[in-house]
Amino acid sequence: MSRTQRLFDLLQLLRSYRFPVTAQTLADQLQISVRSVYRDIASLQQQGADISGEAGLGYVLKPGFMLPPLMFSEEEIEAMVLGSRWVAEHGDAHLAQAAKAALDKIAAVLPSDLRLSLDTNALLVGPDAPPSDFDEALPLLRAAIRQEHKIKLSYVDAKGHTSERMIWPFALGFFERVRVLVAWCELRQEIRHFRTDRIKAFEVYPLHYPQRRHALLRQWREQENIPIP
Incomplete structure (x- = not known):
């Protein structure tokens, strides 16, 4: 374990205690020596961590401190x-x-x-399908989702039938082969999924739809039995 990782772990451990915790307890949980705990606490204090206490009595980290170089494990x-x-x-x-x-x-x-x-990270991602012409329009869809604006679609279904839809977009799914826009459809009066490669044309209306995006997202997760974080 690197020293930076050890300091990060010590900081996270101190943050989990509301009352002073002894160096021995910290050492046992981090599987390091008590002497290393003393050195690491001194190092954190020098870098600005508001840690109070002393050897034999215990240490406590006052809330609100986050050292930028140690933000990530x-x-x-x-x-x-x-x-x-x-x-x-x-x-x-x-x-x-x-x-x-x-x-x-x-x-x-x-x-x-x-x-x-x-x-030197060795986690890799496989190649995607070739980009479609519609990919250039995805930023507009993402902006409409963020701003909770209505969208009018000209959409072709799986049978080749074209329809005009007014929708309330609230999510955009990126899959290996397709992009899927999730929205409330005013025509069907329910949440529907629209493949972006079947959207012939669309227009963003600068008009807020009547529900909040997070409420629609929660409703969709419950409907699809998707765990809610």
Whole structure:
């Protein structure tokens, strides 16, 4: 375990205690020596952590402290790298660029050992299907979802029938082969799924739909029996 990871774990452990905890207890849980706990607490204090207490009495971390270089564990870095690579492969060009920019910002504040973990991450994402012409319109759909605006669709169903729909978009699913827009359909009066490759045309109306996006999302999760975080 790297020293940066050990400091992060110590900080997280201190944050879980509301009352002073002894160095021996910390050492037992972190599986390090008491002497290492003393050194690491001194190091955190030097970097600005508001840790009060002393040897033999115990230590407590006052709330509200977050040391930027220690924000992420190694597994959290792996999760972010994997997620960013997935977005780069499966998202539209704007999302891919945003994912890379976010990862660059994270890398800029990481200490050297965790930066190496990020640069040499071995979690890979398989290639996506070739981008479709509609992918260029995905940023407009994502903006409509964020702003809770209605959308008028010209949609072709699986049987080749075309219909006009006024919908309330609240989610966009990125799958390996297709993109799926999840929305309340005013025509059907229920939540429906629309493949973006079957959307012939659409128009965003600068008009808020009557329900909140998070309420529609919760309703959809309950309907599809998807666990709610």
